[in-house]
Amino acid sequence: MTISQQYLSTRSSGEPYLSFEATVLRGLAPGGGLFIPAAIPRAPSDYLTKWKDLSFQELAFEIFSLYISPSEISPAELKQLIARSYSTFRDETVTPLTVLDEQRKLYLLELFHGPTYAFKDVALQFVGNLFEFFLQRKNAGKSENDIRDRLTVVGATSGDTGSAAIYGLRNKKDVSIFILHPLDKVSPIQELQMTTVTDANVHNFAVKGNFDDCQDIVKTLFDDIEFNQKHHLGAVNSINWARILAQITYYFYSYFTLLKKAGSENIAVRYVVPTGNFGDILAGFYAKRMGLPVEKLIIATNANDILDRFWKSGVYEKKAPGSDVETVKETLSPAMDILISSNFERLLWYLAREQLSSSNEEAGQYIQKWMIELKTSGKVIVPKQVLDAGLKEFASNSVSDEQTVETIKAIYDLTSGYIIDPHTSVGVTASLRHLDGKHTYVSLSTAHPAKFGDAVDQALQGKDAYSFDNVLPDAFKALKNLPKKVTVIEKPDKELVKAAIEQELKDEGIVF
Numbered sequence: 216m217t218i219s220q221q222y223l224s225t226r227s228s229g230e231p232y233l234s235f236e237a238t239v240l241r242g243l244a245p246g247g248g249l250f251i252p253a254a255i256p257r258a259p260s261d262y263l264t265k266w267k268d269l270s271f272q273e274l275a276f277e278i279f280s281l282y283i284s285p286s287e288i289s290p291a292e293l294k295q296l297i298a299r300s301y302s303t304f305r306d307e308t309v310t311p312l313t314v315l316d317e318q319r320k321l322y323l324l325e326l327f328h329g330p331t332y333a334f335k336d337v338a339l340q341f342v343g344n345l346f347e348f349f350l351q352r353k354n355a356g357k358s359e360n361d362i363r364d365r366l367t368v369v370g371a372t373s374g375d376t377g378s379a380a381i382y383g384l385r386n387k388k389d390v391s392i393f394i395l396h397p398l399d400k401v402s403p404i405q406e407l408q409m410t411t412v413t414d415a416n417v418h419n420f421a422v423k424g425n426f427d428d429c430q431d432i433v434k435t436l437f438d439d440i441e442f443n444q445k446h447h448l449g450a451v452n453s454i455n456w457a458r459i460l461a462q463i464t465y466y467f468y469s470y471f472t473l474l475k476k477a478g479s480e481n482i483a484v485r486y487v488v489p490t491g492n493f494g495d496i497l498a499g500f501y502a503k504r505m506g507l508p509v510e511k512l513i514i515a516t517n518a519n520d521i522l523d524r525f526w527k528s529g530v531y532e533k534k535a536p537g538s539d540v541e542t543v544k545e546t547l548s549p550a551m552d553i554l555i556s557s558n559f560e561r562l563l564w565y566l567a568r569e570q571l572s573s574s575n576e577e578a579g580q581y582i583q584k585w586m587i588e589l590k591t592s593g594k595v596i597v598p599k600q601v602l603d604a605g606l607k608e609f610a611s612n613s614v615s616d617e618q619t620v621e622t623i624k625a626i627y628d629l630t631s632g633y634i635i636d637p638h639t640s641v642g643v644t645a646s647l648r649h650l651d652g653k654h655t656y657v658s659l660s661t662a663h664p665a666k667f668g669d670a671v672d673q674a675l676q677g678k679d680a681y682s683f684d685n686v687l688p689d690a691f692k693a694l695k696n697l698p699k700k701v702t703v704i705e706k707p708d709k710e711l712v713k714a715a716i717e718q719e720l721k722d723e724g725i726v727f
């Protein structure tokens with residue numbers, strides 16, 4: 216095993232290191248830290264010639280192999296997992312690159328061609344197959360009367376994560392998935408995407424309450440040691456290392472596409488990423504540290520701008536200055552409505568390790584201290600050299616709802632009819648602010664516009680030749696007529712949810 220195929224926690228960083236399997240199945244490290252590879256592997260020195268012409272799947276294999284030991288997953292098995300994960304995508308190249316403005320060098324990286332039409336599929340299709348692979352191996356050779364290793368995935372969603380997780384785990388052996396959403400408070404399309412999956416192992420709970428209620432219930436279930444141990448609770452939220460890993464591929468892949476287009480190696484590329492929990496853009500950071508010559512990574516937030524405020528001040532603070540409450544703002548880009556960005560801890564670890572510490576342990580101590588500060592006082596102020604080092608690689612922007620709508624309109628006009636979703640629009644707005652003729656900008660497109668019809672309608676209503684019906688893929692139109700599977704939870708109560716989970720596990724035929 217190479218050092219980069221072993222994992223440590225951002226809050227302890229000591230040996231012994233963990234295997235990839237343990238890292239993926241545990242999700243969160245003990246003590247609240249996040250798992251990171253013990254070292255970031257470099258792409259081979261001749262990666263340009265070796266990797267440039269590979270398919271998305273072949274490239275994923277090369278990249279994943281640097282982080283996963285063949286003694287854990289054999290090359291043949293890994294290839295199979297990758298093939299299966301991306302066979303569900305509608306585009307042959309998985310994540311195609313389109314031109315928005317050739318002259319001003321603005322490109323869009325479309326990440327929404329998976330089963331739920333959002334970028335989270337790129338990671339969650341792979342995570343689902345990984346879970347199944349590890350469980351199958353644990354259960355191999357067991358007889359009918361043996362207790363099987365199982366995972367009961369429980370999560371809360373306000374929309375996007377839920378459907379991507381459900382499509383990643385549907386019909387997977389020895390995994391059950393329970394997704395809690397607030398009844399009547401997710402968009403109709405997202406509600407349909409979740410509840411029309413009727414596989415026996417998929418369970419939708421519509422809770423009479425709001426998203427925070429759902430999230431609180433999930434947290435209390437994980438903290439309930441007896442319940443957790445009895446059902447082997449698992450999480451698929453964006454802190455899982457395998458999700459970050461899976462997202463590295465498209466940075467390399469899109470870079471090679473641009474390189475081949477330009478016919479020269481003299482391109483300076485900046486990636487602009489609509490950001491919530493900092494997972495998507497963190498994958499870009501790993502790509503950069505592996506050796507991909509990314510000139511800069513540009514963060515684009517909506518009005519929930521903790522990251523933008525950080526890069527402008529060095530203060531990581533939950534509440535905006537002048538505001539006296541810590542609340543999430545509801546915006547037109549709801550998948551980015553967050554108070555803090557959980558994956559940002561991983562970047563802080565690297566900055567602390569490189570700027571302040573002489574060992575992994577020491578970096579872990581900084582993170583531990585900062586995260587306690589964040590929890591107790593609501594803010595952390597990092598040393599100036601940490602901020603300065605970060606600013607060499609990152610820039611940031613915050614984008615209002617008005618600007619989000621304006622940009623959807625502007626891009627529609629500029630391209631004679633290409634429609635971007637509001638999350639993508641946050642990124643494109645930031646890109647438009649930066650365009651300089653010198654650099655090539657790749658703006659990441661994280662969702663299909665049909666998923667967020669309100670914002671798109673608001674922007675394009677009344678435009679010639681615009682009709683939302685034309686935006687809707689046939690697959691979405693068909694959802695309305697499909698049978699649904701959903702259990703209404705009458706009030707946001709942990710005990711009600713626990714009872715419903717056990718009932719539905721029994722209905723699945725699971726013995727516990």
Ligand SMILES: *Cc1c(COP(=O)(O)O)cnc(C)c1O
Pocket residue numbers: 333334335375376453489490491492493494495496550551638639661662
């Ligand atoms: C989750 C999500 C994002 C934010 O991604 P992070 O990895 O949390 O930064 C952006 N857009 C869409 C559509 C999403 O679903």
